[in-house]
Amino acid sequence: MAPIDHRGTRRDYRRGRLDLPDLAADPMEQLASWLADAQAVDNPEPTAMILATVGEDGQPSLRAVLLKHLDDEGPCWYTDSRSLKGQQLAFNPKASILFFWPELERQVRLDGLVAPLPPELADEYFATRPLGSRLAAAASHQSQPIASRDELERRLEAVRERHPDGAVPRPPTWIGYRLEPSLFQFWQGRENRLHDRFQYTREGGSWTITRLMP
Numbered sequence: 001m002a003p004i005d006h007r008g009t010r011r012d013y014r015r016g017r018l019d020l021p022d023l024a025a026d027p028m029e030q031l032a033s034w035l036a037d038a039q040a041v042d043n044p045e046p047t048a049m050i051l052a053t054v055g056e057d058g059q060p061s062l063r064a065v066l067l068k069h070l071d072d073e074g075p076c077w078y079t080d081s082r083s084l085k086g087q088q089l090a091f092n093p094k095a096s097i098l099f100f101w102p103e104l105e106r107q108v109r110l111d112g113l114v115a116p117l118p119p120e121l122a123d124e125y126f127a128t129r130p131l132g133s134r135l136a137a138a139a140s141h142q143s144q145p146i147a148s149r150d151e152l153e154r155r156l157e158a159v160r161e162r163h164p165d166g167a168v169p170r171p172p173t174w175i176g177y178r179l180e181p182s183l184f185q186f187w188q189g190r191e192n193r194l195h196d197r198f199q200y201t202r203e204g205g206s207w208t209i210t211r212l213m214p
Helices: 027-040 084-091 119-128 131-139 149-162
Strands: 048-054 060-066 069-071 074-080 094-101 106-116 174-188 196-203 206-211
Touching (some): 027 069, 027 106, 060 074, 119 174, 131 149
Antiparallel strands (some): 048 060, 048 094, 069 074, 094 106, 106 174, 174 196
């Protein structure tokens, strides 16, 4: 392939600023506020978050997942526990999540431990998914090789035939996860790459906020 050179590609960040008085004392409240801002602008996936996990071989893996709910304990999502991320989380529950909202020139990083959600929460959410999504979850063994798209479609049709009434049960391997954060970093782009960056760290039952150099 021809070399691709982006050393000259740049733009300045001028959308906003972030100062200590702007921040909520609780980082979950601050995250909820920024999520609301992201939903209010022209962002096709404001709830998309990059999830980083590490397995037995020490190789980090990244993928985008969708936030499904946020509570006082952390962000939650749902997936096949047999997937690579599920296998890695079973071995090593430490993970990181990154939200990036380029329209707002903002990003948020969360580090912490991941724990499975109670099965009843997975049942509740699975029942709200569109029929096609429920069929796909039942048909796919996520992350496993498959010979062709045709074979995948045949698996889907087989599930549809087993459940002609559309009452697809939640596969027991399709579960929810929550990241329980011990660290947050809020980043607001600024001119000349002199960004505003604040870190929350938990100390006992409270959070300490520190400004970091960009």
